[in-house]
Amino acid sequence: MIRQDAREARGWSRRQFLWRLALGATVVMVCAPSPVLARRLFGRRPDGKALLAARYWLAVYPDRCTGCGVCVAACRKANHLPPAASRIAIHQRHDNRAPSWLPVPCQQCGEAPCITVCPTRASFRDEVTGLVLIDRTRCVGCRACVMACPYGARRYLPEEEKADGCDFCLASRLLRGEKRPACVESCPQQVFRFGVEAEEPLAQVFPSASLMILRPERGTRPAVVYRFAPPQEER
Amino acid sequence: MMVAFAVVLLVSWPVCAWGGCAVTGSGWGFPMAAYAFFATLAFGSAFTAAMCRMYGLTPLAPFFRRAVWLAMVAGLLSFALLACVVAAPWRLLVYSAITPNPTANFWWLVVLTGMMLGCLFLLVVLLGSANGDTDTVGQYVFLFVAAVAAFGANNNLAALLAGMVDPPLWSGLQALILFCASTILAGCSLAVVGGQAVRAGAGRELSAAERSAVQTAGVVMLFMLVVLAGVTAFRLAAVLRFPEDPGHEAARLLLTGPLRWSFWGGEVAVGLLAPLACLLTAREGRERRVALAGGLALFGVLLQRYHLVLLARFTPSLGPFQPPAGNHLVPSLADVAGLVLALAVLGLALPVGERWLAKGAAPPLAGDGPPED
Numbered sequence: 127m128i129r130q131d132a133r134e135a136r137g138w139s140r141r142q143f144l145w146r147l148a149l150g151a152t153v154v155m156v157c158a159p160s161p162v163l164a165r166r167l168f169g170r171r172p173d174g175k176a177l178l179a180a181r182y183w184l185a186v187y188p189d190r191c192t193g194c195g196v197c198v199a200a201c202r203k204a205n206h207l208p209p210a211a212s213r214i215a216i217h218q219r220h221d222n223r224a225p226s227w228l229p230v231p232c233q234q235c236g237e238a239p240c241i242t243v244c245p246t247r248a249s250f251r252d253e254v255t256g257l258v259l260i261d262r263t264r265c266v267g268c269r270a271c272v273m274a275c276p277y278g279a280r281r282y283l284p285e286e287e288k289a290d291g292c293d294f295c296l297a298s299r300l301l302r303g304e305k306r307p308a309c310v311e312s313c314p315q316q317v318f319r320f321g322v323e324a325e326e327p328l329a330q331v332f333p334s335a336s337l338m339i340l341r342p343e344r345g346t347r348p349a350v351v352y353r354f355a356p357p358q359e360e361r
Numbered sequence: 362m363m364v365a366f367a368v369v370l371l372v373s374w375p376v377c378a379w380g381g382c383a384v385t386g387s388g389w390g391f392p393m394a395a396y397a398f399f400a401t402l403a404f405g406s407a408f409t410a411a412m413c414r415m416y417g418l419t420p421l422a423p424f425f426r427r428a429v430w431l432a433m434v435a436g437l438l439s440f441a442l443l444a445c446v447v448a449a450p451w452r453l454l455v456y457s458a459i460t461p462n463p464t465a466n467f468w469w470l471v472v473l474t475g476m477m478l479g480c481l482f483l484l485v486v487l488l489g490s491a492n493g494d495t496d497t498v499g500q501y502v503f504l505f506v507a508a509v510a511a512f513g514a515n516n517n518l519a520a521l522l523a524g525m526v527d528p529p530l531w532s533g534l535q536a537l538i539l540f541c542a543s544t545i546l547a548g549c550s551l552a553v554v555g556g557q558a559v560r561a562g563a564g565r566e567l568s569a570a571e572r573s574a575v576q577t578a579g580v581v582m583l584f585m586l587v588v589l590a591g592v593t594a595f596r597l598a599a600v601l602r603f604p605e606d607p608g609h610e611a612a613r614l615l616l617t618g619p620l621r622w623s624f625w626g627g628e629v630a631v632g633l634l635a636p637l638a639c640l641l642t643a644r645e646g647r648e649r650r651v652a653l654a655g656g657l658a659l660f661g662v663l664l665q666r667y668h669l670v671l672l673a674r675f676t677p678s679l680g681p682f683q684p685p686a687g688n689h690l691v692p693s694l695a696d697v698a699g700l701v702l703a704l705a706v707l708g709l710a711l712p713v714g715e716r717w718l719a720k721g722a723a724p725p726l727a728g729d730g731p732p733e734d
Contacts, residue, residue, distance in 0.1 A: 220682075220683075241464075243464075244467075245456075245457055248456075264452075264456050267449055269388065269389060270521075273389060273525040274524075277679065287448035340679070341678065
């Protein structure tokens with residue numbers, strides 16, 4: 127009987143119930159969309175408003191690609207990657223049309239989803255070069271960046287249990303005095319053209335060209351652009 | 362019952378350990394779905410505990426202690442399963458603390474789940490040593506914080522799983538409704554199934570209060586199943602009606618693609634329609650049917666999570682330049698053994714929790730006596 131009385135005494139009036147419901151809903155509303163709020167508050171970087179977040183750009187001419195795989199092998203060798211791993215993927219059309227290939231390295235997005243989803247800030251934007259890089263000591267191998275990349279350009283290396291992605295050969299070549307990434311250097315068909323934005327701005331190199339980016343609906347502002355049917359004078 | 366669970370544990374352990382229950386490829390696999398399933402069980406059980414104590418569903422009160430215990434154990438098991446997904450789980454916890462990224466759903470998921478588990482642990486300690494007093498302010502505070510943390514973590518799990526499907530099939534309010542409904546459904550189902558397992562193990566009949574709780578849980582489950590069926594049908598119908606919808610490719614994989622048998626046969630028929638039929642035909646005195654509906658609904662929730670993981674992996678985002686899905690749809694034996702192992706541990710923990718929390722349980726209220734029939 128004593129417990130029954132206590133339960134009745136605990137019973138809430140309508141006003142109390144509504145007040146507590148409102149309190150709970152307020153807390154939930156604050157907590158539930160926290161990533162959205164956080165993205166608004168912390169997610170935008172000072173360089174986020176620039177046309178190109180990276181200080182380099184890469185133009186790709188997919189029509190020239192023959193799928194030979196030389197760039198893949200060169201990437202593997204230059205970056206000391208395990209066998210069968212590469213930082214650039216050559217996708218082949220799988221429908222019934224004429225065979226064609228699409229080279230897809232990391233697009234070096236201005237609004238990079240891999241940076242947004244990384245729980246440990248292992249994916250980050252280098253302040254000097256503007257490139258999206260991976261801090262390998264912080265990477266815990268959760269694969270969130272691999273799943274979040276709209277271009278499927280991130281890889282997971284089982285040998286190292288870490289994520290891996292293209293950095294335009296920053297560590298392996300550019301910082302050692304080389305001028306171009308390994309894939310650009312090695313391609314026999316000249317599928318790639320690499321540029322430094324400060325020396326030859328992308329808008330000046332291709333003033334009237336119809337450049338394309340992959341998946342523009344995602345709003346990632348990539349530094350890798352695609353040009354179909356390239357004119358001969360740009361070779 | 363404990364012997365059966367122990368046998369299952371002993372059988373599944375070597376398969377899981379030697380087979381290598383872990384995500385091996387570049388994308389997530391079945392271990393991620395198992396993690397999401399156990400996280401859903403934890404969040405749903407926390408919701409169930411909060412509903413019956415703080416938000417007026419007092420007929421569910423006999424489930425309170427069980428729900429708190431199951432939420433804590435399922436949450437711990439979800440972290441254990443997360444170790445099969447993440448290559449360095451300890452470093453995930455360390456770097457989540459020292460280099461947090463508040464824009465990452467994964468980070469919020471880990472933090473909020475940890476907060477929920479901490480509150481539930483303190484609540485379990487209080488319940489186990491409360492000497493029958495279940496109305497302390499501390500219990501309300503811990504329960505409230507745990508429920509809010511569970512709600513936030515559940516939303517982040519929704520964003521993590523649904524947001525990885527690209528182009529997205531579920532987004533915004535629809536994803537929120539889908540995950541909230543399936544989480545509450547999972548929590549109530551686990552409480553009912555757990556209660557049935559405990560009753561069968563102890564060889565006793567349900568009390569009147571427990572019968573009332575099962576019936577009330579059945580009503581909640583029925584409502585959630587209707588919501589799930591409604592939102593799923595609405596979303597898929599909208600995708601089919603408008604081919605320019607971004608979720609068209611994912612819906613095609615699910616409805617007519619390689620996942621069609623699993624979706625129509627597993628998620629819809631077994632996980633949605635069969636429990637609906639069980640609950641609609643379960644009248645008073647048919648608590649086993651409610652428990653059966655709960656078990657089927659739990660299977661449906663697991664499949665729903667696995668389908669989201671597979672859609673995140675195989676939805677073509679580069680159009681004709683991405684190979685069609687079809688490989689690696691079936692989980693490996695070791696991955697399934699990992700899930701079975703976690704279920705066996707949950708089953709073994711259930712009577713332990715009943716015994717531990719019974720120390721601090723209140724004496725039965727009036728009307729909690731043996732069944733009248």
